[in-house]
Amino acid sequence: MALSKSPLRYPGGKQKLAPFIAEILDENNLVNGHYVEPYAGGAGAALELLLSKKVNSIHLNDSSYAIYAFWHSILTDPERFCRSISSTSMNVDEWKIHKEILKHSSDHDIFDVGFSTFFLNRVNRSGVLTGGIIGGQAQSGTWKMDARFTRNDLIRRVETVAKNAHSISISNLDAEEYIMKNTKLLPDNTLIYFDPPYYEKASGLYLNFYRKDDHSRLAEVIQNEVRQKWVLSYDSADQILSLYENRRSFIYDLQYNASTVYKGKEVFVFCDTLNLPDKSSLSYIDIELAKMDSSIHIV
Ligand SMILES: C[S@@+](CC[C@H](N)C(=O)[O-])C[C@H]1O[C@@H](n2cnc3c(N)ncnc32)[C@H](O)[C@@H]1O
Incomplete structure (x- = not known):
């Protein structure tokens, strides 16, 4: 595989x-x-x-505008996106910020909507944007919210996609x-x-x-x-x-x-x-x- x-x-x-x-x-x-x-x-x-x-x-x-915003963000500004992957906090307050951004996406810049989509997709159960956080709000489960937020690997994936941006077209x-x-x-x-x-x-x-x-x-x-x-x-x-x-x-x-x-x-x-x-x-x-x-x- x-x-x-x-x-x-x-x-x-x-x-x-x-x-x-x-x-x-x-x-x-x-x-x-x-x-x-x-x-x-x-x-x-x-x-x-x-x-x-x-x-x-x-x-x-x-x-889905959220999904489109994600592709748009990694294709147009991959460096900033990777910096955000490196530096984002991993806690429930940060999760709440991203939930709010997606809830009111028209009030936010497309890059921020794209990053919030990615963040929630990585830290929510099964990647479901509207779902609950891995480990629950108390973060008391065996698996915590960072379980699928493998920063280096995700940066590598974003960079690989961005290198091929000339061959990728997106629409919403x-x-x-x-x-x-x-x-x-x-x-x-x-x-x-x-x-x-x-x-x-x-x-x-x-x-x-x-x-x-x-x-x-x-x-x-x-x-x-x-x-x-x-x-x-x-x-x-x-x-x-x-x-x-x-x-x-x-x-x-x-x-x-x-x-x-x-x-x-x-x-x-x-x-x-x-x-x-x-x-x-x-x-x-x-x-x-x-x-x-x-x-x-x-x-
Ligand atoms: C079954 S998933 C596709 C999964 C994808 N093949 C993959 O491997 O990740 C369906 C996708 O279709 C999108 N979608 C739902 N209704 C749609 C519509 N009417 N037009 C275009 N996209 C739609 C959803 O936002 C979702 O991302």
Whole structure:
């Protein structure tokens, strides 16, 4: 397992899927092209693909202003960001300051919002921005708030991302708007990976989440409007499987760690024009039920 490239922790972060996406790039002559995440979050897979030189540029979009502010801050002023990582205090009063900044983000400079996002993501349980602090307010647990705030390692990750800033574009749009506006402008040698909020477990994890109608509308937009090759992952809820029933897909197991550890089943869906890797090469993801044959749909 490659070391984590993203400075952010993300429940269900997708860096572990990078080898699979790399195979898709190989199979479709998309190596050295553009790679897009309309729901970027911590963008673990995107960073892994860029740093391993599988793709030449990555495009990260997220509708959360806090997440966008984080990417904006590390890409435009990495030195200041790293100084802040080195010098920040690690106590509950500092945590309260960052909570307040995110609560009133429009009153603050984008850099401060970006740093507060990062701070809370690193010191809160499971990285959830609205969640509680590791070790509790009394800091009496075995793990304290600095458990995931490994300063030197995080500085190294920020510096590595910043060195590649010329290959990273960021935006702060709703994914559907992003599809209609930005992806239309990208060339054919582009792969888009959609990782929308889950159908079932989304609301507790992220600041933004979808309702049923949003998932249905998104399915229409992705299947009817996207010209480039795309892949999508979701929790394998029946409603999601039926929204994409005419596409090829497979279900796999992925271990998550958000608040409580649970075994989640995810579905991968592919656009019709994509050549799929041979499933025998997919041993790095635990595919319980692989249905890669183009004629088989999961019901
Ligand atoms: C499942 S996470 C993505 C995780 C990411 N793949 C990773 O590995 O870190 C979903 C992300 O989508 C963002 N998001 C939620 N609703 C969105 C929307 N309507 N448009 C764009 N981004 C959205 C959230 O802020 C969150 O960062």
